[in-house]
Amino acid sequence: MTVLSVPGSSVTVRVPAKVNAQLAVGAARPDGFHDLANVFLAVSLYDEITVTPAESLRITCSGPDADQVPLDRTNLAARAAEALAARYGIAPDVHIHIAKDIPVAGGMAGGSADGAGALLACDALWSAGASSPASREELLAICAELGSDVPFSLLGGAALGTGRGELLTPLEVGGVFHWVFAVADGGLSTPAVYGEFDRLTAGTDVPPPAAAPALLDALRSGDPTALAGALANDLQPAALSLRPALADTLATGTSAGALAALVSGSGPTTAFLVKDEEAAATVAAALRASGTCRTARTATSPARGAVVTGRTP
Numbered sequence: 001m002t003v004l005s006v007p008g009s010s011v012t013v014r015v016p017a018k019v020n021a022q023l024a025v026g027a028a029r030p031d032g033f034h035d036l037a038n039v040f041l042a043v044s045l046y047d048e049i050t051v052t053p054a055e056s057l058r059i060t061c062s063g064p065d066a067d068q069v070p071l072d073r074t075n076l077a078a079r080a081a082e083a084l085a086a087r088y089g090i091a092p093d094v095h096i097h098i099a100k101d102i103p104v105a106g107g108m109a110g111g112s113a114d115g116a117g118a119l120l121a122c123d124a125l126w127s128a129g130a131s132s133p134a135s136r137e138e139l140l141a142i143c144a145e146l147g148s149d150v151p152f153s154l155l156g157g158a159a160l161g162t163g164r165g166e167l168l169t170p171l172e173v174g175g176v177f178h179w180v181f182a183v184a185d186g187g188l189s190t191p192a193v194y195g196e197f198d199r200l201t202a203g204t205d206v207p208p209p210a211a212a213p214a215l216l217d218a219l220r221s222g223d224p225t226a227l228a229g230a231l232a233n234d235l236q237p238a239a240l241s242l243r244p245a246l247a248d249t250l251a252t253g254t255s256a257g258a259l260a261a262l263v264s265g266s267g268p269t270t271a272f273l274v275k276d277e278e279a280a281a282t283v284a285a286a287l288r289a290s291g292t293c294r295t296a297r298t299a300t301s302p303a304r305g306a307v308v309t310g311r312t313p
């Protein structure tokens with residue numbers, strides 16, 4: 001297959017973080033993963049990925065947490081470029097720059113966002129001259145190989161993820177939801193949190209995961225009070241067991257007027273659903289002043305999935 005890319009040209013993609021409105025976790029499967037009913041919502045915190053043709057594959061990263069991001073081939077953005085280059089039968093010779101704004105190892109799918117963003121950016125570079133461009137389905141299949149959260153980072157909006165979270169059904173959302181995210185010091189390892197879930201549920205009957213009808217109704221209605229009553233995260237006890245101090249962060253946001261507080265995915269970021277923009281500012285200020293988190297960010301959902309935002313020349 002012939003693939004042409006224009007030397008010097010570059011593509012920039014913007015890709016959102018996520019919060020899990022519901023994370024229902026089933027028992028561990030033989031392959032070590034857990035079946036999920038994972039209600040993803042994309043939120044308006046973004047990483048920006050720029051890819052430029054180069055002599056060889058190279059990654060750079062900027063932003064406050066850049067020193068925590070691996071710059072070798074373990075980076076999901078590098079793995080995405082390699083997987084797509086194999087599909088096009090070419091070498092993955094690109095410089096990938098990650099402008100990182102999503103907290104690292106925070107349970108907000110930051111690495112997954114970079115994988116999906118790099119995949120879309122490389123596809124925009126390489127598909128133009130290809131005799132058979134990759135289809136959206138192929139891109140989603142590569143995302144699923146990279147990680148369970150990666151397909152949703154490409155899709156964005158709101159979706160129910162089943163299987164290990166990679167099988168997506170888009171969901172309707174009837175309004176804009178306002179969130180505050182309390183960013184913790186240090187990350188939590190996703191496998192360690194699932195491992196703690198297994199330890200805490202050992203000897204109990206873990207029911208098959210299912211999306212709650214009340215949650216899906218609340219998303220459709222766009223009513224934050226209804227959504228607040230339906231938010232649920234089965235990994236929260238495990239995250240709190242590994243990081244007990246998160247209970248203080250959750251209590252701080254609730255006292256400051258949040259409609260609901262929960263751990264975001266595998267944590268340690270905590271998420272606070274609030275009524276409106278004004279409440280978001282109040283809760284964020286209280287969290288920042290409390291000393292129970294490193295910083296607090298405000299955001300809205302749903303947010304658009306990975307999208308090309310720039311091209312040069």
Ligand SMILES: C[C@](O)(CO)[C@H](O)COP(=O)(O)OP(=O)(O)OC[C@H]1O[C@@H](n2ccc(N)nc2=O)[C@H](O)[C@@H]1O
Nearest residue numbers: 032033034036147148149150164165190191194265266
């Ligand atoms: C906690 C969530 O962020 C919620 O959206 C995801 O379930 C995690 O997704 P992710 O970071 O993309 O995870 P992956 O890279 O696919 O898997 C990392 C590790 O997390 C655990 N894992 C992940 C997904 C899943 N359904 N069951 C699991 O047990 C496994 O130990 C796996 O080895």
Ligand SMILES: Nc1ncnc2c1ncn2[C@@H]1O[C@H](COP(=O)(O)OP(=O)(O)OP(=O)(O)O)[C@@H](O)[C@H]1O
Nearest residue numbers: 075076104105106107108109110111112114149190
């Ligand atoms: N592009 C990337 N950005 C950040 N971390 C990355 C990236 N690629 C690989 N990693 C590795 O993945 C680990 C998890 O980082 P990430 O920010 O994806 O966590 P997370 O938001 O908790 O993920 P999730 O919510 O999907 O479980 C990091 O500690 C880092 O070693």
